Amino acid sequence: MAGIIGYGAYIPRNRIKVEEISKIWGADAPSYKRGLGLEEKSVPSPDQDTITMSVEAARKAIARAGIDPREIGAVYVGSESHPYAVKPSGTILAEAIGATPEVHSASFEFACKAGTEAMFVCLCQVESGRIKYGLAVGADTSQGAPGDALEYSTAAGAAAFLFGRDDVIATVDETYAFMTDTPDFWRREYQHYPRHGGRFTGEPAYFKHVLGAARGIMAKTKTKPRDFDYVVFHQPNGKFPMRAGRELGFTKEQTETGNLVPRLGNTYSGASPIGLTAILDVARPGNRILMVSYGSGAGSDAFIYTVTGRIRDVQDKAAKTRDMLDKNKVYLDYGTYAKYRGKILKAE
Amino acid sequence: MRDVAVLGVGLNKKWGELWEMSLRDIFVEAALNAFDDAAVDHIDSMYVGCMTGGMFASQEHLGSLMADYLGVKSIPVTRVESACASGGVAFRQGFIEVAAGVSDLVLVGGVEKMTDVSGDEATHALASAADMEYEGYQGITFPGLYALMARAHMHQFGTTREQLARVAVKNHKHGAMNPVAQFSFEVTLSDVLGSVLVADPLRLLDCSPITDGAAAAILCPLDMARKISKKPVVKVLASAQASDTIALHSRKDLTWLESTAKAAAGAYKMAGKGPHDLHVAELHDCFTIAEIMVLEALALVERGKGGQAAESGMTALGGKIPVNTSGGLKAKGHPVGATGVGQIVEIALQLRGEAGPRQVKGARVGLTQNMGGTGGSSVVHIFEAV
Amino acid sequence: MANPARYWREIPQRYRMEAGKCKSCNAVYFPPRLVCAQCGARQFETVKLSDQGKILTYTVIRVPTSQFADQTPFAVGIVELDGGVRITSQIVDVDFDSLAIGQRVRLEFRRIQKEGDAGLLLYGHKCVPA
Numbered sequence: 001m002a003g004i005i006g007y008g009a010y011i012p013r014n015r016i017k018v019e020e021i022s023k024i025w026g027a028d029a030p031s032y033k034r035g036l037g038l039e040e041k042s043v044p045s046p047d048q049d050t051i052t053m054s055v056e057a058a059r060k061a062i063a064r065a066g067i068d069p070r071e072i073g074a075v076y077v078g079s080e081s082h083p084y085a086v087k088p089s090g091t092i093l094a095e096a097i098g099a100t101p102e103v104h105s106a107s108f109e110f111a112c113k114a115g116t117e118a119m120f121v122c123l124c125q126v127e128s129g130r131i132k133y134g135l136a137v138g139a140d141t142s143q144g145a146p147g148d149a150l151e152y153s154t155a156a157g158a159a160a161f162l163f164g165r166d167d168v169i170a171t172v173d174e175t176y177a178f179m180t181d182t183p184d185f186w187r188r189e190y191q192h193y194p195r196h197g198g199r200f201t202g203e204p205a206y207f208k209h210v211l212g213a214a215r216g217i218m219a220k221t222k223t224k225p226r227d228f229d230y231v232v233f234h235q236p237n238g239k240f241p242m243r244a245g246r247e248l249g250f251t252k253e254q255t256e257t258g259n260l261v262p263r264l265g266n267t268y269s270g271a272s273p274i275g276l277t278a279i280l281d282v283a284r285p286g287n288r289i290l291m292v293s294y295g296s297g298a299g300s301d302a303f304i305y306t307v308t309g310r311i312r313d314v315q316d317k318a319a320k321t322r323d324m325l326d327k328n329k330v331y332l333d334y335g336t337y338a339k340y341r342g343k344i345l346k347a348e
Numbered sequence: 349m350r351d352v353a354v355l356g357v358g359l360n361k362k363w364g365e366l367w368e369m370s371l372r373d374i375f376v377e378a379a380l381n382a383f384d385d386a387a388v389d390h391i392d393s394m395y396v397g398c399m400t401g402g403m404f405a406s407q408e409h410l411g412s413l414m415a416d417y418l419g420v421k422s423i424p425v426t427r428v429e430s431a432c433a434s435g436g437v438a439f440r441q442g443f444i445e446v447a448a449g450v451s452d453l454v455l456v457g458g459v460e461k462m463t464d465v466s467g468d469e470a471t472h473a474l475a476s477a478a479d480m481e482y483e484g485y486q487g488i489t490f491p492g493l494y495a496l497m498a499r500a501h502m503h504q505f506g507t508t509r510e511q512l513a514r515v516a517v518k519n520h521k522h523g524a525m526n527p528v529a530q531f532s533f534e535v536t537l538s539d540v541l542g543s544v545l546v547a548d549p550l551r552l553l554d555c556s557p558i559t560d561g562a563a564a565a566i567l568c569p570l571d572m573a574r575k576i577s578k579k580p581v582v583k584v585l586a587s588a589q590a591s592d593t594i595a596l597h598s599r600k601d602l603t604w605l606e607s608t609a610k611a612a613a614g615a616y617k618m619a620g621k622g623p624h625d626l627h628v629a630e631l632h633d634c635f636t637i638a639e640i641m642v643l644e645a646l647a648l649v650e651r652g653k654g655g656q657a658a659e660s661g662m663t664a665l666g667g668k669i670p671v672n673t674s675g676g677l678k679a680k681g682h683p684v685g686a687t688g689v690g691q692i693v694e695i696a697l698q699l700r701g702e703a704g705p706r707q708v709k710g711a712r713v714g715l716t717q718n719m720g721g722t723g724g725s726s727v728v729h730i731f732e733a734v
Numbered sequence: 735m736a737n738p739a740r741y742w743r744e745i746p747q748r749y750r751m752e753a754g755k756c757k758s759c760n761a762v763y764f765p766p767r768l769v770c771a772q773c774g775a776r777q778f779e780t781v782k783l784s785d786q787g788k789i790l791t792y793t794v795i796r797v798p799t800s801q802f803a804d805q806t807p808f809a810v811g812i813v814e815l816d817g818g819v820r821i822t823s824q825i826v827d828v829d830f831d832s833l834a835i836g837q838r839v840r841l842e843f844r845r846i847q848k849e850g851d852a853g854l855l856l857y858g859h860k861c862v863p864a
Binding site: 499546550 | 744747748765790792793797798800801802805810821823824856858
């Protein structure tokens with residue numbers, strides 16, 4: 001059965017706290033922290049982007065999988081912050097990991113679920129037998145407009161998954177997609193920042209699709225929340241995934257391992273994928289995991305995984321996600337943050 | 349091989365930011381001064397040392413340009429490039445042409461016009477003396493490369509920040525006596541130590557400036573000089589040159605200027621002299637640490653002890669071996685391609701007794717050392733008053 | 735500044751740290767060369783450099799060229815990778831006060847330069863504390 005044979009994440013070291021942002025805009029930090037369920041978020045350095053983080057995450061996945069990168073048949077990066085609008089991030093990633101030239105690539109976009117789209121397509125290619133291994137990455141260096149609520153949560157990170165048939169560490173038991181045209185959050189071509197529908201992004205958008213996908217896949221597989229050891233949802237803030245879990249009948253314990261957003265922020269296409277890596281870092285053979293992503297526009301991808309005995313052989317082969325999240329942090333002030341994120345107007 | 353003498357020398361009027369003078373005019377002014385000093389009316393061949401007329405002044409084919417504007421149109425003129433050693437290397441080529449008997453009167457000129465481009469473009473042009481793909485790609489600058497050497501030298505030998513600063517203080521003191529020098533003011537130790545950081549640990553006053561300037565020397569066979577020279581005759585005792593890796597990271601020892609050591613050894617051998625025979629020297633102090641490292645490579649001090657030289661007064665006017673009486677690159681200025689020839693002009697003036705307030709009493713043997721990049725090329729000349 | 739060809743031909747070195755090892759005397763060159771400077775031989779095999787090393791010397795650039803203005807101040811050093819090859823590399827994600835000769839570092843993929851808003855993105859590796 002096909003599944004994940006290697007995984008890895010990358011989280012930049014820089015952080016900025018909610019208080020640091022709120023003081024600039026005269027907002028009340030405690031209420032933002034409560035309302036968003038968020039304390040701080042990651043910030044990429046000026047020399048980091050979706051591609052650099054994808055390379056670092058992918059190298060960890062390859063280290064865990066222990067394969068020859070030349071046998072990777074497809075490299076897909078899903079992001080809403082691809083450095084090039086025309087030239088797939090995967091071309092540079094594939095070259096950096098030594099997968100070229102016999103390899104497919106394309107850039108995926110579907111707001112925050114571009115990463116899981118890439119995972120779905122890689123899985124299918126492996127299952128069909130067309131390729132031996134597929135590499136899927138979800139990565140973003142998302143941007144929040146200055147002074148907008150999103151500025152507190154838009155963060156940076158990447159997660160990479162290698163799919164294959166042999167020596168899987170987690171089988172993919174089932175997949176499910178739930179997608180409609182729901183304009184909750186979008187960005188027009190040539191615009192720097194996205195727009196969103198405020199509270200419309202909640203029930204009719206996030207919750208409808210996340211719950212729809214979760215219920216759909218559980219119905220398809222005749223499973224219930226108690227059949228799972230872990231669940232990871234898309235995490236735009238600290239509240240939404242916990243509420244989704246509660247509404248579906250999952251416990252806090254099932255949801256919290258994969259919920260990194262309180263100290264990471266929303267890494268967009270990296271969000272539920274990075275959450276999944278944090279789960280795989282501690283998972284035990286036989287654990288069952290439900291993953292439900294969400295991308296505005298809107299849709300959710302659901303996956304059910306079963307962890308195999310091989311997981312123990314690979315967990316320690318590369319840096320763990322929570323270590324990257326919690327250790328060696330560098331806190332920035334707002335000025336440095338604005339400089340790093342290109343928010344300062346400079347002379348032409 | 350014939351013996352060769354320096355018959356005439358000249359600089360353009362002043363080194364510095366010469367807004368009103370073009371690349372060609374600066375060169376011609378220096379060359380004409382050398383012509384007047386030599387009291388000759390023609391030359392057989394010419395060499396033009398210039399690091400990059402292209403990147404600074406969008407001008408190549410300098411051989412033809414300078415021959416044309418100097419009015420020596422049909423003679424052979426050769427452009428020589430070796431980054432900051434372009435002038436010294438050009439002089440060596442001129443020396444060889446006379447020594448070999450190919451020409452009798454050869455003018456060697458060095459020139460650089462650095463202020464027609466922005467400071468940023470100048471920094472970029474200078475960086476091309478390093479390995480552009482494997483040093484420059486990561487954003488290293490020239491002060492940065494010398495800072496890497498400085499820190500390694502400080503770590504290995506205990507050279508101090510103050511010792512570096514003493515080099516700048518000394519050279520400014522000398523330069524204040526040189527009317528051609530870009531900077532006519534002295535600086536104190538605290539001026540240097542308080543100047544803004546450029547690349548840790550190097551500060552602004554550890555670094556030579558951006559300068560426009562030119563220098564020229566006319567060479568002829570020693571026998572001819574003895575007959576026709578109106579000035580005390582200065583013989584070229586030795587000319588030696590060596591190269592090393594382009595990138596600093598490829599050097600065997602980050603604290604040692606191997607190309608200078610090799611060129612110096614060759615020059616001492618050719619001259620039949622040792623470091624203790626020198627009375628005065630002009631060395632390549634593109635950064636304060638460079639003078640310290642060059643002193644060691646020239647065996648003027650023991651390995652690792654270069655920092656003590658300026659500190660103890662050994663290399664000041666009045667000291668055991670005055671170094672950079674012209675003000676050095678630091679105070680006189682560093683118009684890249686001109687520097688090597690400018691050093692030779694200063695030594696010629698010293699050996700003739702024409703250095704005025706900068707005169708080293710009884711100077712009879714002098715040395716010049718000119719270096720490209722971080723030491724990828726070095727050229728050493730030794731001169732004697734005869 | 736780069737143009738596509740000039741950047742593209744260095745990709746195996748910049749992205750994958752590919753070096754050339756002399757088949758006669760085992761000297762390793764980064765970037766690879768056509769002739770061995772030690773023994774004069776002309777046959778090489780491709781090897782990958784280690785991604786770990788130690789700092790031999792370092793500085794902090796405070797007056798950069800405009801290409802690097804946004805990154806300033808930044809640390810650069812000469813790093814000796816395990817195996818002996820030395821590179822000039824930025825050292826990032828580090829407190830300048832903690833930089834030390836002998837410090838262990840490892841390579842991380844980063845964007846090295848950006849050709850303005852419309853030109854190429856140039857990638858490579860920088861060093862981070864190990």
